[in-house]
Amino acid sequence: MDLSDYPYTNWVIVGILGFFAVRMAIGFWAARHVNNASDYIVAGRGLPIYMTSASIMATWFAAETLMGASTEGYLHGFQGVIFDPFGAVLCLVVSGLFFIRLMRRARYLTLIDFFEKRFGSEACLIGGVVQIIAYVVWTAAQFVAGSVVVHTLLGWPPWVGVVLVGVIVTGYTTMGGMLADTLLDFIQMFFTAGGITVVFLYVLRAVGGLNGLLAHGGTKFVPEPFSLVPLAEPHGFLGYNGHMGISYWIAAWLTIGLGSVATQDLMQRSMSARNEATAVWGSYFAAVLYFVFGVMSPLVGIMLHKINPGIEAKEQLEGLLVMASQKYLPVWLNVLFIAALTSAMMSTSDSAILAGASVFTENLLPFLRKRVDEVQKLWWTRVMVVVIGTGCIGLAILIGDTYRLALMAWSLPLVGMFTPFAFGMYWSKANRYGAIASIVGGIVTWHVATFLYYPLTSAKHAADGSEAWVEAMWDAVRIGSLPALVVSIVLMVGVSLATQKKSPPIPLTDVDGQPLALDNRLGIISLWDVFRDKGAAK
Secondary structure: OOOOOOOOHHHHHHHHHHHHHHHHHHHHHHHOOOOOHHHHHHHHHOEOHHHHHHHHHHHHOOHHHHHHHHHHHHHHHHHHHHHHHHHHHHHHHHHHHHOHHHHHHHOOOOHHHHHHHHHOHHHHHHHHHHHHHHHHHHHHHHHHHHHHHHHHHHOOOHHHHHHHHHHHHHHHHHHHHHHHHHHHHHHHHHHHHHHHHHHHHHHHHHHOHHHHHHOOOOOOOOOOOOOOOOOOOOOOEOOEOHHHHHHHHHHHHHHHHOOOOOOHHHHHHHHOEOOHHHHHHHHHHHHHHHHHHHOHHHHHHHHHHHHOOOOOOHHHHHOHHHHHHHHHOOHHHHHHHHHHHHHHHHHHHHHHHHHHHHHHHHHHHHHHOOOOOHHHHHHHHHHHHHHHHHHHHHHHHHHOOHHHHHHHHHHHHHHHOHHHHHHHHHOOOOOHHHHHHHHHHHHHHHHHHHHHHHHHHHHHOOOOHHHHHHHHHHHHHHHOHHHHHHHHHHHHHHHHHHOOOOOOOOOOEOOOOOEOOOOOOOOOOOHHHHHOOOOOOO
16 A cells, blocks of 8 residues: 555654654663663663553554554454454553562563573573564564555655664664663653544544444454454354364464563563552553553454455555554644654564663673673673664565564464463472473474464465465464463473472572562552552662
8 A cells, every 4th residue: 555645745754753853862862861781771770650651551552553453453353453452461461460570579680580590591591592583573573564654655665664664763772772762652652542542533433433333244354353252163263163263262362461471571661660569550550551542453443344345455454554544534643643653663663672682681691701891781782782673674574574473473482481481480399491491392392383283274275375375374373382382381390390309499589699589479569559669679
């Protein structure tokens, strides 16, 4: 979909450039307040509740939640977006209830600090590599979405948009780190959430109001657009029936629902909060915000299918949200929304790049350089921002699919990272060999399961033409994550129990190596404590 002949394109470009200018200015300002790696990675652990909530929400509220979810809503209704936003809301609740409080108490800089303290250097190295790979894929998804906006507005080739967005994001992230990131998240949340609300309301009016939205109708492939459960045959879940459909449905809930729990960007924002209560309630508030505004995008897709059910071209489907904004909004609102949409993609991109760079500097660099002071860590983190950003640009150009890249990114930590993280927190017998076996075994099983499921998914897509093998492979990747998670759990328990004498479990400690207090670890804490200094140790 090319809107380069849209008469107000120049105004949209001016709006986007305005957002770019603000982001770069904040990057320069934040750079002056960054003196060490702690300032750069966790913003000095001083974020208040409103910035913590906004930053956590804005971390994921970008490409796949907006553009990708509207496309999936058009094609599959709510079934297509169980991954995100519904799975993401589940993740925020689970994280806040079971994990965030203890992570903030430990004062780690990265998620992998936990793996190093609990399971040793080998698990730290393996886990760090897995995290960085996941974030490269995740960031590439955001760059692809940015290129869709550039192509839609200007008609430029997608690779040009990828390079343009990638260079800008990498530039300001290199300067300001987490402080710039959270300030921008806070500003951007208002524009993005407000923008999707306005688009939703205008499209709702075009479809005939609430009655028009809820009236009987379907999506391109699913007859019941608001169903969150598998349907009767032949529809099942995303076209799969029997155990395949059930496995796919469970995997849809868990890919982000559990896969994003053990990730650096979520925990990094929680560890940047001023105290434990702020970290916990920031996650809960973010879950509410994410649900309210995140569900609007697939609803827009469902309504657009009612208005125009004949869209077939891939480029048109990927740009549905931009098309809806251009067609239904007044010019000035369209300008603000497109600019905010681009800003949202950048917000998620900078979060992911910074997360990967932080993991490298704090957890992998010590394997290469034994003595690194705080100034050198800051320098290396900035270098890795550039390196990772460059790699993301290349991957985005190579694959070029937003929603699939995003889901693949979170399938990796689901099958390899969640189990040792959860068991390490709550099972005293979890040990080093169990964690390594869980990570490696889960990832290997995922690949094997994908290979085994492919003939079955390929048969389902046999009539889809030249792209059949691509669709079949992505389905196999998603379905294969469920047995991989089960194997990861089995290996964690079995290997840990079998090697207790050879590798006694390491007690959980904080960032200084001191035993971590494990009482009151659940996210059941008074909201009033958000405004106290309790637990606000740096």
